[in-house]
Amino acid sequence: MKRAIQTNISFYNKHPCGTTSASSSATDSEARTPELLADSPVIISPDISPTPALPPSPLSVEEDADREGDEDDNNDINNDWPDLWTVNQKEDFKSKNPWLGSKNKKLGCLVCSSVNSIGINKEQGVSLSREWMNFEIQVSSQGSRETSLSVLRNKIRKHALSKAHSKAVKVAEQQKESAIENAVEVMTEPYKKETDAVFRTAYHLAKKNRPFSDHESLIELQELNGVKMGSILHSRYSATQIIQHVASEMQSKIVSNIIASSTKLAVLIDEASSLSHKPVMTVSVKASIEGASPEFIFLDLVELGAVIKDFSILDQSKWPSNPSIRHGEDQVKRLCKRFHLCTDQALNGMRDLLEEPNSEPKDLKPLMNCMKTFPVSTAEWFHMTSVHPLHL
Incomplete structure (x- = not known):
């Protein structure tokens, strides 16, 4: 008998009957167990399995869920919305106001909170709301639900239309x-x-x-x-x-410096021949750059063949019998681009010459003066100056 009692007590010490119990009867039965063992013999079978542990109580599960929710709130401020709103209302307000956020069931402004200051855009009497920045917007629990929803809706609308919020969005x-x-x-x-x-x-x-x-x-x-x-x-x-x-x-930098300093300069234009035996014109400038001693600076190499061909548009003997008002526009544009002349002025002069071939348009004189500076051979010079009586 004594050996059986010791075996039973050892068994209960190794395998307790659950972690928690809400029933008082279970506690009483456990308290009376030694008495029952003392009065009657208990035979322990090796086939008896230990009693399974009871599942955690609902109270402990809810506490764990609340603890996990608090940890999520610390990481994401957008998951704890006021209980006043339904799921559809939360989605509707969030879709219409992307800047809206929530923390600890209180509303706030994500934009104002991230900006923290409107800086140079600040105006007199305009400042960011600390309540919206710190997520402290809430409604009183007093009154009906409809009244609380209306108050909260007005607060959101008022903040969305405020100057401070608009400037925060801009920043x-x-x-x-x-x-x-x-x-x-x-x-x-x-x-x-x-x-x-x-x-x-x-x-x-x-x-x-x-x-x-x-x-x-x-x-x-x-x-x-x-x-x-x-x-x-x-x-x-x-x-x-x-x-x-x-x-x-x-x-470009050298030419800009020469123009800005208004220094004296000398232009050297010379005729030469390219490797393909085409007539070309070299343009060099001698000037002082940034107060240094004057020196020659090569500017450009101009092929005379294409330029002379463009100048031949002024030869009236090569015009068609009834030239249009736009005759020779492409050639004049290329020449103006080459000599940095006013394109509109030269085109107006060309049109005046087309309307009155015997006239001497003033708007065409800058282009004629550029043609006179070409150092070409004598035969080419007479050919170019015979284009119009203006060159004689």
């Missing part, structure tokens, strides 16, 4: 644009450095009068030295285009 958009610009600048900065390195290499070839075929070998040498040169603009054809671009920009 948020500006911040977004500047953030995008900064991100693009950061992304493109390595490529700019690589392009700068390639451009300096091509400039070195032109300055030292080296062949363009050295461009590729210099790129490879710098890459071996650890310089990032990118993967494009490594050919000699790219070097040619780079040098042409740099020369054009340097020439």
